Amino acid sequence: MATSPHYSRTHRPHGPDDLYRSPPPWDIGRPQGAFRALADAGAIRGRVLDAGCGTGEHVLMCAGLGLDATGVDLASAALGSAEEKARERGRTARFLRQDARKLAELGESFDTVLDCGLFHSFDAEDRDAYVRSLGSVLNAGGRYFMLCFSDRQPEGDWPWVHRVTQAEIATAFADGWRVDSIEPATIEITPDPDGIRAWLAALTRI
Numbered sequence: 001m002a003t004s005p006h007y008s009r010t011h012r013p014h015g016p017d018d019l020y021r022s023p024p025p026w027d028i029g030r031p032q033g034a035f036r037a038l039a040d041a042g043a044i045r046g047r048v049l050d051a052g053c054g055t056g057e058h059v060l061m062c063a064g065l066g067l068d069a070t071g072v073d074l075a076s077a078a079l080g081s082a083e084e085k086a087r088e089r090g091r092t093a094r095f096l097r098q099d100a101r102k103l104a105e106l107g108e109s110f111d112t113v114l115d116c117g118l119f120h121s122f123d124a125e126d127r128d129a130y131v132r133s134l135g136s137v138l139n140a141g142g143r144y145f146m147l148c149f150s151d152r153q154p155e156g157d158w159p160w161v162h163r164v165t166q167a168e169i170a171t172a173f174a175d176g177w178r179v180d181s182i183e184p185a186t187i188e189i190t191p192d193p194d195g196i197r198a199w200l201a202a203l204t205r206i
Contacts, residue, residue: 023190025189025190025191025192026054026116026117026187026188026189026190027054027055027057027190028057028188028189028190029057030057031057031058031061032057032058032116032147032187032188033186033188034147034185034186034198034200035058035061035114035116035145035147036061038145039061039062039065043143043145043202044062044065044067044112044114044143044145045067045111045112045143046067046068046110046111046112046139046142047067047068047069047070047108047109047110047111047112048062048067048068048069048070048110048111048112048113048114049069049070049071049072049103049110049112049113049114049137050062050069050070050071050072050113050114050115050116051072051100051103051113051114051115051118051130051134052072052073052100052115052116052117052118052121053071053072053073053078053079053082053095054071054073054075054078054082054116054117055078055081055082055085056071056078056079056081056082056083056085056086056093056095057085058071058114058116059071059082059093059095060082060085060086060089060091060093062093062114063086063091063092063093064089064091069093069094070093070094070095070096070108070110071093071094071095071096072095072096072097072098072100072103072106073095073097073098074097074098074099074100076097079095079096079097082095083095100118100130100133101126101129101130101133102133103133103134103136103137104133104136104137106137108137109137109138109139110137110138110139110142111138111139111142111143112142112143112144112145113134113137113138113142113143113144113145114145114146115144115145115146115147115148116146116147116187117147117148117149117187118130118146119146119148119164119169119172120148120149120161120162120163120164121160121161121162122162123162127172128172131172131173134205135176135177135205138205139205140205140206141204141205141206142204142205143180143202143203143204143205144177144201144202144203144204144205145200145201145202145203146169146199146200146201146203147185147187147198147199147200148164148169148198148199148201149161149162149163149164149187149196149197149198150163150164150165150184150197150198150199151163151164151165152184152197153196153197153198158196164199166182166199169182169199169201170182173203176205176206177203177204177205177206178203178204178206179201179202179203180202180203180204181200181201181202182199182200182201182202183199183200183201184197184198184199184200185198185199185200186198
């Protein structure tokens, strides 16, 4: 599937729904392979939250495993698509319009949090708020799995995305977290079979 002619990687979105005026390149119609592998290995457990869930592929993957799965996003269009997918596939999942920097407002706790492409969208101030927000809902011993753009990805396209170093991930999660691993990975996208060079980070809330 090619990128929609209405979507440009170099276009800086004005708001969450601007990302979904047409199918964005990361909306591949299936879970990212890195997260599918985690699911197959049994690493995704308990109550699951997908922060920045988009059109819901990872939430629906978890629901298909019999897990209690919730997705949050600020893009109403994406959430609508996610709910439609859930109906079509007969999956029970919950999708909420919620700022991921204010997850404490949910008044809930989770055992696993997934993040595909949200962490790298934040500048330093919002990144700190997001990490605090994650800590407010993830149970002690809970796991956070994150796919983000790597600094190994060449500059040029995607100017509104922050390419992240391993050191930046470790620094962001220095207080109250254990960094279990940061491994090279790929974010799959529709226009390019090689995808985006990424990091897959696995962290534990302590």
